[in-house]
Amino acid sequence: MSWEIPPYHSDSSYPESYYANSVSNSRKSKTLKGSLETDVCIIGAGFTGLSTAIFLAERGFRIIVLEGAKIGWGASGRNGGQAINGFSGSIDSIRNLLGNGSAQLAHEMFEEGVRLIEYLMEKYAIECDYKHGNLALALTARQARRLEREVNERQQKNQGDFAYLDQDSLAGHIGSQLYCGGYIDRKSGHLHPLKLALGEAGVLEQLGGVIFENTPALAINELPGKVEIKVPEGRICCSKLVLGCNGYLNLKGHRVSRQILPVFSEIVATEPLPDELAREVMPSDSSAFDVRFLPDYYRLSADKRMLFGSSTDYGRPGKYQTGSRSLARMHKVFPVLENAGIDFAWRGKFAVTLNRLPQLGTIGSRIYYGHGYCGHGVNCSHLFGKLLSEAIEGNTERFDIFAKMPQRKFPGGRHLRIPLTMVGAHFYQARDWLGF
Ligand SMILES: Cc1cc2nc3c(=O)[nH]c(=O)nc-3n(C[C@H](O)[C@H](O)[C@H](O)COP(=O)(O)OP(=O)(O)OC[C@H]3O[C@@H](n4cnc5c(N)ncnc54)[C@H](O)[C@@H]3O)c2cc1C
Structure with missing residues (x-):
């Protein structure tokens, strides 16, 4: 199978923000030119991509991260910085669909996202206010x-x-x-999210991982025994691929892009x-x-x-x-x-x-994704980075809880899904105005 990825941004410098103006970033940026092979390739250098990469690099995997713009250029480097435990959606909906055992495992993950951030900050001395x-x-x-x-x-x-x-x-x-x-x-x-993202990028490089910035993935081909990712001036072949693109994900022709808004x-x-x-x-x-x-x-x-x-x-x-x-x-x-x-x-x-639960899943046997944290992403991207790394190592018990949850497309197709979602949002706003 093959998928094209249309260009998704026109400016790869950081947007003018308090965060971009309060970091000192002396790292030398690299762009991929040529052909490379690796164990795991990750698209997206936000918290999902970087945390997955670190947890795998700690276990000895060879990692390459492809970032179309700059490290933390997406939501990870410009959010509210609130690292809040838990995830959106309810544990009860997990219990109803998958039973008590899965609900208990999800309950045990409640504090894990923030704990993982604290672990990274402490173990690798990341300073992020x-x-x-x-x-x-x-x-x-x-x-x-x-x-x-x-x-x-x-x-x-x-x-x-x-x-x-x-x-x-x-x-x-x-x-x-x-x-x-x-x-x-x-x-x-x-915390200061861009300091955390840049700190995590430094940790990954210390662990032997490689990050290419200004290197957008343009196409993905699933070939026998490997995945090929095409970039403007080269390609990567890997055994496993992770999509950490969140709000920017656009895999032309695959339903995964229509499962998020x-x-x-x-x-x-x-x-x-x-x-x-x-x-x-x-x-x-x-x-x-x-x-x-x-x-x-x-x-x-x-x-x-x-x-x-x-x-x-x-x-x-x-x-x-x-x-x-x-x-x-x-x-x-x-x-x-x-x-x-x-x-x-x-x-x-x-x-x-659509159901406000974050999504984890696979496309074929070699491509993994994690996204859709619904505003809880500072913590959840780290939790999901951990679950993605466990699944790639072969332990899918915790990954499967989310992978088995229904992942519905937004109704209305290409043209009506935004207006229909806005109607839904207006309903909930009206409840807010009425004091519910
Ligand atoms: C204004 C704002 C405020 C927020 N406030 C909070 C908050 O206070 N607390 C909270 O928990 N969450 C908050 N969030 C949500 C949170 O920031 C996100 O859920 C989280 O950062 C998602 O991380 P990510 O790594 O999955 O995605 P992102 O950080 O968006 O990273 C995706 C990366 O993938 C790259 N990419 C995409 N496509 C390609 C491609 N084809 N090739 C190469 N690279 C590609 C992008 O350039 C981007 O850098 C906020 C978000 C925003 C926008």
């Missing part, structure tokens, strides 16, 4: 009751380290009058705030998100900028000035930041799935 503490916030009494129930359930299941916060105790964490309750998840946290979100970064103002808005320096279907998500950077993310557009970016909608939301949440200068505004793209 990591801090503990993540807040989930309720805008209505009904949402607050839901969060309180969630905390009770998690405490009963001994999951994570959560505490419910009523409006008074919330004041110790957030300087906003908008919320009426929430919880703190002390085992989740926040790209989604755009945007972030603004203020100028560094004076210490007192930074303490006033985020007293505990945790990261935060509200629990609406399309949430606000925000945190302070290491140099005390407010990084405020909001808005979601399905399929293609909305026609409005980048950052304008997040800025309006930031002023609503924190009127005290009305006069804070804005230094950066940027957009990024990630993938969602």
Whole structure:
């Protein structure tokens, strides 16, 4: 079988963002010219590709990563930086479909994504401004009751380290009058995602892996006993191939690309705030998100900028000035930041799935994929990197839980899937407005 991959970007420099402006990247970039062979080739140098690559390189595999732009150029280098335990979709849906054993295994993975990030940071001394503490916030009494129930359930299941916060105790964490309750998840946290991606790339190279940047995969051919990947000026032959392309995946003619929908979100970064103002808005320096279907998500950077993310557009970016909608939301949440200068505004793209569960799977016997983390990708990309590496080594027990979950195409075909998804999203937004 063969698949073409159409070009997916026109500019391979990092988008202007707080992250790109606060890293020093002295590594020398390499582009593939010629023909190479390897055990495992990975397309995409985001967290999925890099973590899979590291876990395999630690086990002695020869690894080549092909990145069409730059390391962390995709969602991994421009997200909100919130490393939140768990995954989207419910363990109950896994139990209903695959039984108690699989649900128990999935439950045991609840904290693993963040633990894997901590493992990489500690073992390889990756410095990425990591801090503990993540807040989930309720805008209505009904949402607050839901969060309180969630905390009770998690405490009963001994999951994570959560505490419910009523409006008074919330004041110790957030300087906003908008919320009426929430919880703190002390085992989740926040970090500088591009520093983490570049740090992971350095680790992979120390372990003998090779990364080619500005080297887009243009076609994949499954041949007897191997997979061939064509790039503009060369090719790779490998025994196993991993697709770590997430929102950018486009395997022409294969249904896997239609099982995910790209989604755009945007972030603004203020100028560094004076210490007192930074303490006033985020007293505990945790990261935060509200629990609406399309949430606000925000945190302070290491140099005390407010990084405020909001808005979601399905399929293609909305026609409005980048950052304008997040800025309006930031002023609503924190009127005290009305006069804070804005230094950066940027957009990024990630993938969602129809049932909100992340997807792992195989195409034929040699091609693997992991994607569709639905906004939980900082943690899940590392968890899935681990599961992909286990499957490639031959242990598919944990991989199969997700690979066996139904992976449906978005309804509506090429032309109607975006409008139909937007109708669905409007339904959930309407529920948010009604306070559900
Ligand atoms: C604005 C924004 C805010 C977010 N905030 C959060 C958050 O706070 N917390 C959270 O958990 N998640 C968040 N996410 C989601 C999270 O960033 C992603 O789920 C995660 O980074 C996905 O990692 P990945 O490696 O799978 O994909 P990506 O990081 O998107 O990497 C895919 C890579 O594949 C490359 N690629 C694609 N096609 C090819 C090809 N043909 N050849 C070569 N290379 C190719 C791309 O260039 C890209 O670098 C956010 C996303 C965005 C956009």
